[in-house]
Amino acid sequence: MRSRYSAFALREVEYLWKTLHPEHPDRMRPREEVLRELRAVATSHRYPGLKVLDTRPPDETGTARVLFYARIFERGKDRSFVECSEFRHDGTGWRYLRGEPRAPGELGVPPESLTLATFKES
Numbered sequence: 001m002r003s004r005y006s007a008f009a010l011r012e013v014e015y016l017w018k019t020l021h022p023e024h025p026d027r028m029r030p031r032e033e034v035l036r037e038l039r040a041v042a043t044s045h046r047y048p049g050l051k052v053l054d055t056r057p058p059d060e061t062g063t064a065r066v067l068f069y070a071r072i073f074e075r076g077k078d079r080s081f082v083e084c085s086e087f088r089h090d091g092t093g094w095r096y097l098r099g100e101p102r103a104p105g106e107l108g109v110p111p112e113s114l115t116l117a118t119f120k121e122s
Helices: 002-009 013-018 031-044 116-121
Strands: 046-056 063-074 081-089 094-102
Touching (some): 002 013, 002 031
Antiparallel strands (some): 063 081
16 A cells, blocks of 8 residues: 555556556556546645555455555645555555545544544444
C-alpha cells in the first residue's frame, strides 16, 4: 500500500496501472483511459501522509488485507480517508484488488484507533 500511495504522490501512473490486480474492474477498461484518470487525480491532489493501521496475512483465498489512513487534499479541501484494501499475489507481486474507503467523519472514532476488526464494525 505504501508504494501505491507514493506512486500517487510522485505521479507514477504506470506503476499504479501495473499494481492493479488482473481482476480489478479498471483492468477491464481501456488502459489509456485509466492512465489519464489516474494522472488527473495524482496531479490535482496533495499527499502529505499515509499511516498503515493494521494488516492481515493472506487468507485461504490468497487475499491479504491492509487498513490504512491516507491524508489527501484537493485545492485545500480535505479528501482524506480510511480504507480496508485487499491485495492478491499474481505470481509476480502483490496487486491491488479492491478497497472499501470511508471518510474519517463517518467512523465515529479517531482513524488511528481502528483495526481491521473495528473498521468492519464501524
